[in-house]
Amino acid sequence: MAYHRYDAVIVGAGGAGLMAAIQMAGNANIAVVSKLYPPRSHTGAAQGGIAAALGNTEEDHWQWHMFDTVKGGDYLVDQDSAEVLAREAIDAVLELEHMGLPFNRTPDGRIDQRRFGGHSRNFGEGPVRRSCYAADRTGHMIIQTLYQQGIKHNVNFFDEFHLVDILFTDDGECCGVIAYEIKTGELHTIHAKTVLIASGGYGRVFKITSNALAGTGDGVALAYRRGIPLMDMEFYQFHPTGLYKLGILVSEAARGEGGIVINGEGEAFAARYAPTMKDLAPRDMMSRFIYQEVREGRGIDGKDYVLLDVSHLPPEVIDEKLPDVTDFARVYLGVEPKEEGIPIQPTAHYAMGGLPTNNDGQVLIDASGAAVPGFYSAGESACVSVHGANRLGTNSLVDLVVFGRRVGRHMLREIGTRELPALPDNPEATAAEEISALLSREGGNRAADIRKAMQETMMDKVSVVRTKFGLLEAQKEICELQEAYKHVALQDKGKRYNTELLEALELGCMLDCAETIIHGSLGREESRGAHYREDFQDRDDANWLAHSMITRTSSGLQLQKKPVKITMFEPKERSY
Amino acid sequence: MEVTLRIKRFNPELDQKAHFEEYRVEVEPNDRLLDALNEVKWHQDGTLTYRRSCAHGICGSDAMRINGRNRLACKILMKDLGKKITIEPLIGFKIEKDLLVDMEKFFDAYKSVKPYLIAEGAPGAGERRQSPEERERFDDTTKCILCAACTTACPVTWVTDEFVGPAAIVNAHRFIFDSRDEGGAERLKILNGGSGVWRCRTIFNCTDACPRDIKVTEAIEQVKRALLFE
Numbered sequence: 001m002a003y004h005r006y007d008a009v010i011v012g013a014g015g016a017g018l019m020a021a022i023q024m025a026g027n028a029n030i031a032v033v034s035k036l037y038p039p040r041s042h043t044g045a046a047q048g049g050i051a052a053a054l055g056n057t058e059e060d061h062w063q064w065h066m067f068d069t070v071k072g073g074d075y076l077v078d079q080d081s082a083e084v085l086a087r088e089a090i091d092a093v094l095e096l097e098h099m100g101l102p103f104n105r106t107p108d109g110r111i112d113q114r115r116f117g118g119h120s121r122n123f124g125e126g127p128v129r130r131s132c133y134a135a136d137r138t139g140h141m142i143i144q145t146l147y148q149q150g151i152k153h154n155v156n157f158f159d160e161f162h163l164v165d166i167l168f169t170d171d172g173e174c175c176g177v178i179a180y181e182i183k184t185g186e187l188h189t190i191h192a193k194t195v196l197i198a199s200g201g202y203g204r205v206f207k208i209t210s211n212a213l214a215g216t217g218d219g220v221a222l223a224y225r226r227g228i229p230l231m232d233m234e235f236y237q238f239h240p241t242g243l244y245k246l247g248i249l250v251s252e253a254a255r256g257e258g259g260i261v262i263n264g265e266g267e268a269f270a271a272r273y274a275p276t277m278k279d280l281a282p283r284d285m286m287s288r289f290i291y292q293e294v295r296e297g298r299g300i301d302g303k304d305y306v307l308l309d310v311s312h313l314p315p316e317v318i319d320e321k322l323p324d325v326t327d328f329a330r331v332y333l334g335v336e337p338k339e340e341g342i343p344i345q346p347t348a349h350y351a352m353g354g355l356p357t358n359n360d361g362q363v364l365i366d367a368s369g370a371a372v373p374g375f376y377s378a379g380e381s382a383c384v385s386v387h388g389a390n391r392l393g394t395n396s397l398v399d400l401v402v403f404g405r406r407v408g409r410h411m412l413r414e415i416g417t418r419e420l421p422a423l424p425d426n427p428e429a430t431a432a433e434e435i436s437a438l439l440s441r442e443g444g445n446r447a448a449d450i451r452k453a454m455q456e457t458m459m460d461k462v463s464v465v466r467t468k469f470g471l472l473e474a475q476k477e478i479c480e481l482q483e484a485y486k487h488v489a490l491q492d493k494g495k496r497y498n499t500e501l502l503e504a505l506e507l508g509c510m511l512d513c514a515e516t517i518i519h520g521s522l523g524r525e526e527s528r529g530a531h532y533r534e535d536f537q538d539r540d541d542a543n544w545l546a547h548s549m550i551t552r553t554s555s556g557l558q559l560q561k562k563p564v565k566i567t568m569f570e571p572k573e574r575s576y
Numbered sequence: 577m578e579v580t581l582r583i584k585r586f587n588p589e590l591d592q593k594a595h596f597e598e599y600r601v602e603v604e605p606n607d608r609l610l611d612a613l614n615e616v617k618w619h620q621d622g623t624l625t626y627r628r629s630c631a632h633g634i635c636g637s638d639a640m641r642i643n644g645r646n647r648l649a650c651k652i653l654m655k656d657l658g659k660k661i662t663i664e665p666l667i668g669f670k671i672e673k674d675l676l677v678d679m680e681k682f683f684d685a686y687k688s689v690k691p692y693l694i695a696e697g698a699p700g701a702g703e704r705r706q707s708p709e710e711r712e713r714f715d716d717t718t719k720c721i722l723c724a725a726c727t728t729a730c731p732v733t734w735v736t737d738e739f740v741g742p743a744a745i746v747n748a749h750r751f752i753f754d755s756r757d758e759g760g761a762e763r764l765k766i767l768n769g770g771s772g773v774w775r776c777r778t779i780f781n782c783t784d785a786c787p788r789d790i791k792v793t794e795a796i797e798q799v800k801r802a803l804l805f806e
Contacts, residue, residue, distance in 0.1 A: 040629050041635075042629070042635075100757070105706050106708075135715075141718065144720075152692040212631065212635060328632060331633070447618075491622035499626075
């Protein structure tokens, strides 16, 4: 048992965690805990770009970006938060450039910008060039740049430490975390004045996903188990263009550069559904268009996929602006994008929901907006909410840097005034018991079988299109899998790099995420953004212009509504 | 199709020395080797240990020696590997368990070349200007994912710890040739030292091993030329 004391502990070394760390480095005693080496974090897989109304290649304004964010999120976005996002994006992108991020450049040496889904000029008139990018590896450049800055600022990294519990006092103040050292199997109590959960999303609850195997919602689920509510969990984004069967992401940049999606009849069908934005309609809509085409028999050869075609683009555009994604098609599907369409299907991509926070990243305890002292979240694990019911492409990277920065600064102020709360007795007991039960159990269920069943259930019944009937079935199945999970047994009983144990712990977290996704989906009897109910096909602002907050209590799951903040843009019908 | 994976196993908690174990798995031709390893771990032997995360060649976790060549397990397909596949950990680093090696030495070498922008002057309100040509100058070396495939393919690193290795040089190159950076001289001084670029014997193993197709040997040569001629 090891004990450490810090001013701040940051869990997760992706874009949000590192951005926060850099704000505090040198001014506070901080630790960054990650189950991976930081540059392995999933921020690195982001491709297309980061939006900011720099106006480098054509007129643009942060108000336009804010509007697109609100409309893209089907008006479930908190507009004060969207304003922060759109305003501060400009400065945050420039800060990344100052840190050394190698953006693509315009002929006069400015950061180049390109089109992206849902981003428009003058409140929806047509596409605008707002996405700042570095080829189709913008996330890679962000994670590398931020890790480089972490090294420069001597940030204290706990590499390959797995979060297993979050600690709270009896008064509900956050006071640290328990982390499992993967190399040795030792539990570490990290006692801290402030804790930031920046542990990312949970796409691995679904069978087809663009997410890394590490995307298992650990921080979100562990907070939930400690009584923290989760917000808007029913909003899970399916990205329209994942490689067929694999789910590997093919960036929206492919369509931003002029690529089109075509069905089995050779038709560029997006124009039929979204006459203005066409193939650059937001992701939730594009995914539903594809679903509809497939269901009506217009998939390729009647199967469950369509084609993303970039073959008409100049070869140099493909090589210079889309090198990685076209390489994925070559490597994994044996398809040459310069000559033929890329088989694609919607892939589970991004959690709009997560830990509810205010604009400084403080986690909220309930719908009243009261914050949990010392407890923060940022990035995909958080729900501010700037993405509402559907996140626009490039806004996740904006979210990371804007709110990572804000939360880091707020924590720094908090550290100056806050006393270190006392730890609870035996702080590691819960985690130690859970791990020891998994290690000592003989002859039980395989975690892999439970995980596969969960992923299939979630994909079949809780993905692009949902019904009450399907959701109830899914609820029952996940409940059974949670029961089966109590009987998981491992073959690896060792302490050293026991990755089988970690995978089992991750499965437990994913089952909790799945439970809340289903509960939120059942509760929300309307269709909005990424949440589409076939039995309630319309948006219902009278009853559901509200966030959902789910809390696990001794008497079951409780669902509360939290009002949406509307400042500048009254909800309107969303058409593209 | 059925294939046999011949995997080098070593658990220092249990084993005196490394040994090979064989696993037969049913795979699709288009499966990644990582899928086959997961099949073993999830359904045959949960003790098999390796790193992995993104599963599509971006995060750099799963570099290993596959049929004698350093590759990412998630970026090579079964149809290209034959019916019997030998899988070993990277050479030159301490084996922690099975295919998982100690990366500390690798990251220490990376950090030793100051892999971050050094630019003391205030950047001003907007972005620093950089022409597309200046940006292109170091594009290739920005692609590095720190997987260590190149460094552990280099025979020099197998016989001495006194070489920072190709990956560290690639990351130094990325800044030395960035028009915005002012730390080139510091880095060149480091790479001119006893563990720097002159340890390179121009064997090209690094270039062959890079899963990102970075021209690693060429980048090292450019650093050498900068030391000699600039």
